[in-house]
Amino acid sequence: MSVENKVIIVTGASSGIGAETVRVLAKQHAKLIIGARRVDRLEALKAELPDEEITVQKVDVTNYDEIKALIDTAMNLYGKIDVLYNNAGVMPVNPLAAGERVEWQRTLNVNVMGVLNGIAAVLPIMIDQKAGHIIATDSVAGHVVVPNLAVYNGSKFAVRAIMEGLRQEQHDNKIRTTIVSPGAVSTELYKSIGNPNNRQAEIETEKEIGLNAKNIAEAVAFAINAPDNVDVNEMIIRPIQQSV
Numbered sequence: 001m002s003v004e005n006k007v008i009i010v011t012g013a014s015s016g017i018g019a020e021t022v023r024v025l026a027k028q029h030a031k032l033i034i035g036a037r038r039v040d041r042l043e044a045l046k047a048e049l050p051d052e053e054i055t056v057q058k059v060d061v062t063n064y065d066e067i068k069a070l071i072d073t074a075m076n077l078y079g080k081i082d083v084l085y086n087n088a089g090v091m092p093v094n095p096l097a098a099g100e101r102v103e104w105q106r107t108l109n110v111n112v113m114g115v116l117n118g119i120a121a122v123l124p125i126m127i128d129q130k131a132g133h134i135i136a137t138d139s140v141a142g143h144v145v146v147p148n149l150a151v152y153n154g155s156k157f158a159v160r161a162i163m164e165g166l167r168q169e170q171h172d173n174k175i176r177t178t179i180v181s182p183g184a185v186s187t188e189l190y191k192s193i194g195n196p197n198n199r200q201a202e203i204e205t206e207k208e209i210g211l212n213a214k215n216i217a218e219a220v221a222f223a224i225n226a227p228d229n230v231d232v233n234e235m236i237i238r239p240i241q242q243s244v
Contacts, residue, residue, distance in 0.1 A: 003028040012088030014041035020213035026052040035059030061114030111155035138179040183238035
């Protein structure tokens with residue numbers, strides 16, 4: 001029921017929602033294993049919180065072996081895993097007619113396979129424990145389809161379906177599942193938008209109405225803090241001015 005002393009793994013922890021979640025959970029005294037490609041960012045984040053238990057490791061979520069190594073680090077240190085937060089993601093914004101096949105493939109690799117890699121690596125441990133909590137960052141785009149986001153929509157609808165399937169398959173093993181679906185949030189996600197006009201539009205939207213990453217991090221902490229018999233499956237968190 002309490003975050004304190006829970007062993008929590010966070011991917012995509014070098015910036016945005018991931019980094020803010022680390023800050024929120026660290027201040028509640030979780031034992032954190034944090035991963036991302038930018039290790040310098042992770043080390044700087046750890047240095048912000050010198051009194052907390054934080055382990056840093058380089059990980060690319062598209063690489064199963066690296067995800068498995070992150071899971072192994074947690075097990076070697078603590079002998080259990082309470083929570084895996086699959087947070088890494090990218091957000092292309094382009095019409096399908098642009099034919100950006102390389103962009104499409106990367107979106108599927110990060111947003112969908114990244115989540116599946118995390119599930120594959122941690123699920124046998126949680127089944128053996130008969131306990132655990134798997135969280136994924138989804139999006140409002142996983143609930144509502146809009147033009148120019150079809151591929152991103154598809155990836156996030158997939159995450160929503162995968163996580164619901166996981167819930168149905170594993171509830172008897174007392175494994176909890178949560179998707180956190182933010183609307184516009186001021187993060188570095190806009191950097192994954194290749195089209196310069198679409199990137200600028202996203203920057204302006206985030207500046208005008210966007211939530212801050214801590215709003216989402218606190219929602220993650222809320223789900224983790226729920227009583228053991230409560231499974232917070234889906235949270236949609238929009239700025240009040242967001243219409244979609």
